Amino acid sequence: MSARPLFFEDVEVGTEISPPVRERITTQHLVQWAGVAEDYTPIHYDKDWALSQGLPGVIIHGPFKCALLGRLLTEWMGEKGVLRRLACSHRAMNLPGETLVCRGRVSRTYVKDRQGYVECEVWVENQDGIMSAMGSATVTLPLKSSQERV
Amino acid sequence: MTPEELIPSEARAFVGREVEVEEDLEIEKGAVRRFARVIGAKDRLYLDEEYARRKGYRSLVAPPTFLVNGMPWAAVLQEAVPRLRGAFTGLHGGDEWEFLEPVQAGDVIKRRGKLIDIYQKEGKTGKLVFLITEITFTNQRQQVAAIYRATEVFRLQEEGQEAPYS
Numbered sequence: 001m002s003a004r005p006l007f008f009e010d011v012e013v014g015t016e017i018s019p020p021v022r023e024r025i026t027t028q029h030l031v032q033w034a035g036v037a038e039d040y041t042p043i044h045y046d047k048d049w050a051l052s053q054g055l056p057g058v059i060i061h062g063p064f065k066c067a068l069l070g071r072l073l074t075e076w077m078g079e080k081g082v083l084r085r086l087a088c089s090h091r092a093m094n095l096p097g098e099t100l101v102c103r104g105r106v107s108r109t110y111v112k113d114r115q116g117y118v119e120c121e122v123w124v125e126n127q128d129g130i131m132s133a134m135g136s137a138t139v140t141l142p143l144k145s146s147q148e149r150v
Numbered sequence: 151m152t153p154e155e156l157i158p159s160e161a162r163a164f165v166g167r168e169v170e171v172e173e174d175l176e177i178e179k180g181a182v183r184r185f186a187r188v189i190g191a192k193d194r195l196y197l198d199e200e201y202a203r204r205k206g207y208r209s210l211v212a213p214p215t216f217l218v219n220g221m222p223w224a225a226v227l228q229e230a231v232p233r234l235r236g237a238f239t240g241l242h243g244g245d246e247w248e249f250l251e252p253v254q255a256g257d258v259i260k261r262r263g264k265l266i267d268i269y270q271k272e273g274k275t276g277k278l279v280f281l282i283t284e285i286t287f288t289n290q291r292q293q294v295a296a297i298y299r300a301t302e303v304f305r306l307q308e309e310g311q312e313a314p315y316s
Contacts, residue, residue, distance in 0.1 A: 021190070023189075023190055029188060032184070032187075032188040033188050035184070036181065036184045036185045036188050036219075037185075037218055037219055037220075037221070038219055038220045038221070039218075039220075039221050041221075043241075053239050054239070061242070062241075062242040062243070062244070062245065063215060063218045063242065063245055064188075064189070066215055066218075066245040066247075067185075067189045067213065067214070067215045067216075067218070068189055068190075070189075070213060070214035070215050071189050071190065071191045071213065073214075074191075074193065074213070074214065075191075075193070079205075082249075083214050083249055084248070084249060085246075085247065085248055085249070086214060086215070086245075086246075086247045086249070087244070087245065087246040087247065088244060088245055088246075089243065089244040089301070090241075090242060090243055090244055135244075135245075
């Protein structure tokens with residue numbers, strides 16, 4: 001997390017949500033996620049079953065990717081930021097051994113009720129730049145003008 | 151493909167029908183820490199209770215989407231899906247979250263859900279049925295902590311494929 005708080009005035013359309021979140025996923029992550037989310041669907045840990053269902057192998061849980069996007073945004077927005085909305089659509093599968101890279105970009109900014117609203121496009125791609133999840137998010141950031149002078 | 155081909159009225163009847171997910175979700179510190187660890191989140195709000203309290207919270211803060219715990223959409227879909235025409239394999243298609251109140255260890259969350267839409271499409275992989283559920287999470291202070299919409303995509307199985315687990 002950045003030590004310096006992020007203000008609404010610091011961002012504009014096109015600002016990159018950075019740093020990207022990068023995680024190389026292993027089958028251990030899938031087992032951990034299954035326990036943590038209490039999602040015991042076998043396509044995520046039983047390879048024989050996954051193959052019998054026409055999948056290329058055990059696949060990474062969609063909500064796990066969404067949670068990584070949540071992390072991308074909370075680490076970027078800083079302590080005074082509030083994540084209001086996060087949506088993502090799962091378009092392609094990812095398998096253990098792939099590296100997931102979560103990125104985003106500011107698409108719209110506006111002030112409403114004295115809060116700075118920042119809308120972003122967010123997505124998950126792999127180490128080859130192939131996108132598997134894409135979506136959007138809304139964060140509110142504090143306004144510099146509403147900060148008291150010390 | 152006719153609009154009702156895979157979705158008989160007995161399945162469509164579930165749209166709008168509210169279901170209560172039976173077990174309340176108790177937010178536990180260990181669960182919050184494990185969730186933070188698996189996603190690689192280092193924020194001390196999720197890991198260090200004393201730090202979280204200094205920041206004005208009651209206990210550890212759960213990272214966003216923690217409430218996906220237990221696949222709450224499954225309780226909503228368990229009667230609608232078996233009424234579709236055919237055998238299907240399901241995949242999770244999307245997540246949409248509205249975060250309204252911070253979720254903290256010690257909270258007790260009630261969950262109510264309903265099917266809000268059901269439709270079919272012809273996709274590259276075959277005939278698909280989309281089911282969208284909406285889950286409302288309410289904490290012990292009667293505040294709505296979050297609203298979540300989950301999209302499940304069910305693909306009609308070809309003949310000869312193994313029957314899916316339920």
